[in-house]
Amino acid sequence: MNSTKELHYRYLISYLISAIILLFALAYFDVPALVDKLSFALTISSLVLAVLAIFYTVVSAQKQDLQLTKLIETNASLNNAANDITSAASEMRTFAREAPQHFQSLRATLDNMSADFDTVRSAPAPEQPQEDKSGEILAPLKIERPQFLWMFGKLQFTAMAVLYLFVQSSRKNRIIESDVFEKLDLLSYQYAIGVLNGLEATGIISFKLHKGAIVPVKCIDVVWKEIASQIETVQSVVSPAAAHRLRTLVSNIDAHLNP
Structure with a gap:
């Protein structure tokens, strides 16, 4: 049915086309120079179409060049991304191989630190003067100027500054709050306690703790007299950078105690 x-x-459709051709022929069969007019019309049409074709070709070529440029840029970006992914994958493989060793090393370091902390925590307190077999009280260790100078020269710069803060605070009858050490760039409160405990064991100073604050109790005369001059002596014999570091710490302490 459809066929x-x-x-x-x-x-x-064929009948309609034939009728149109017939009507066109009947209408224009006696027109003079019809062939020349048709030829001219076809020539003009060809020229117009040729110009349009050239214009279309130029526009199409420009679009193709633009698309080709974008395609090249996209290809370069993909290559860079592929290289980055390959590099990242290589680094991840390297980390995966080396990570267990690093974690084992870190664990060993933490174990050693824990063992050292337990040793320090369980260490006995400095012994007090005891009686000998004859009943006499043994005299505590006596620190003279040579011994103090030798001991002071063995301290770290920060430990020197901690002792200087202790002495100056003792002069002014001031306690040392726990947060002062970090403010003055003296490492930490725990570090200062460790330094002062070691110095107290030698008998040159004595202190107490009250609600976390350090209360100076005693400081022998040689420390009072020599601390400032010894800091200046150390500054004169060390490197300029180290001298500047120690000078800055002392200046910060003086500014804190003398606002």
């Missing part, structure tokens, strides 16, 4: 309709449509 029959399609055939009828074809016949109808």
